[in-house]
Amino acid sequence: MNYNVDDKGYYGEFGGAFIPEMLYPNVENLRQQYLKIMAEPSFKEEFDQLLKDYVGRPSPLYFAKRLSQEYNTKIYLKREDLNHTGAHKVNNTIGQILMAKRLGKSRIIAETGAGQHGVATATVCALMGMECIVYMGEIDIARQAPNVARMKMLGAEVRPALSGSKTLKDATNEAIRDWINNPVDTHYIIGSAIGPHPYPDMVTRFQSVISEEIKWQLKEKEGKENPDYVIACVGGGSNAAGTYYHFLHEEEVGIIAVEAAGKGVDSGESAATSVLGKMGIIHGCKTLLMQTADGQITEPYSISAGLDYPGVGPMHAHLYKTGRAEFIPVTDDQAMQAGMVLSKLEGIIPAIESSHAFAVLDTKKFKPEDVVVINLSGRGDKDLNTYIEYFKL
């Protein structure tokens, strides 16, 4: 079984490029160029150097001793929360801004939900001196004021998405419309492993540095490259794609994908796309999608603004369909409790997205000798208000 993208841009039956003709020249050019550009020695050199000196990679693989004792198994944390800007998102934006420069583009657009990808994009645009426009749902702008301010300080223009439900999916629609209106000078930096081919594969490759490092770091610590399990939360799925990438074809590695169940999978307020979604097309990609019987896309819910996307990356849809990955739904309450446990036992306050991954420790039993790697995709600073309200701190 192949879990990577095929020549036509599909993961099994998922993926492809369902785009209006207006986007075809840009997406097709990217499709023809991205692997060539990524293989250029000068590209690799610049990418690696920025990851090292600017982002602060490699991120540590940390043995969480007290957490391991608590759950009677061996738990390692991949510390993406320690990256510059506080999450894994910057791995991809560094890669894509270098790609944009080589494609001769001078103007960058991006979508953002909670603001993490928007901040990571604004950051690399400041670094490269490029114009940056970030689309953000009007409702999210109100909910995520500190990240809006950060983007502004970094020189980006934040444009509100006023259509539809005024959240992430609508911000993505607006970014795509901007690209239709500005086909010549603009590159669209998509923040997750979604969108038309080649985006899911390109984003996955930029994020794959996560599993590349896990391999040699684990070899140093455990004498073997492969853990028994890798665990990551999945919204669109970029941190998960990067965490799984080098283990996809290592059959002894169990892959666990954690979805946001919101107030419960069957509560009507959930973002558990693998359970609630049906095959459909969103943002140029065929994947599992939350929708009405009539094919209208519905609005998901999660306490975590980074996980409430109505679709899921096509690679993950394929991993679900083939059974390669085990998908586990985690509710708001379970995630918040897990975030508190990690804070108390290890002195690390996780992003609520990442807290979902840790909640699996409460629902799934691991053996004492199992080596379990959890991707700690982001830090919790941005979520303090939510933690304060939830726990009445």
Added chain:
Amino acid sequence: MNRIHQKLQENKKLLSIYFTAGYPSLNDTAKTIKELEENGVDMIEIGLPFSDPLADGPTIQASSTQALKNGMTTELLFQQLGDIRELVSIPLIIMGYFNPILQFGVEKFCQKCQEVGVDGLILPDLPLDVYQDQYEPILKKYGLVNIFLITPQTSDERILQIDAASDGFIYMVSSASVTGSQEGFGNQQENYFKRIANMNLKNPQIVGFGISNAETFQQATKTAKGAIIGSAFIKHLSKNGTDTIGDFVKGILKN
């Protein structure tokens, strides 16, 4: 030969009008179509509303959102079109995004189109290669013409591919934009119109995006076979409802 082919043979410039089904009121569909034909419109694009219309500007987005709020569904559209061929004889084309059609079932959708007398489809997010690999035989089986888009950025090579795959007309998007975002045409468009005219394609071209009045209709049809008006008509409907559709059409065709 279906109604689209017959219409394209007429020795005149064609006016095509787009409207969103279920807008402004849920059951306006048949009335709107009838009024458009009676007032001299040559062809109609019936918009199947979608929650996330990527290629549309604010006007058509808002009409889609309202239509869905009104309760519009794919099933209901076919009910509304049930007796339409007793009322009108001009070509009818459904324009919609692919996901609602995929959920309805592509073959069932095409079969329903044939039953009610729809002649063609415009599916902006169904790309040429996927159409050819998977769906062309189904559309053909039910006598439906599939209409492809080209834009000023489309390469000559790709235009020739699209021309070869088309059997009807080519929807020529006037400029790099979503619907309803520009007014009037400048030199750039004129050059693009001329470039396409000089390619001597086998399919006639009908221009869409940016046509809103008699002047832009004249400009667009100097070289092209016809032009499509969408957002400007939706704006008219949102202000005046369906009672003065004739005034709008007369305003376009006054010359």
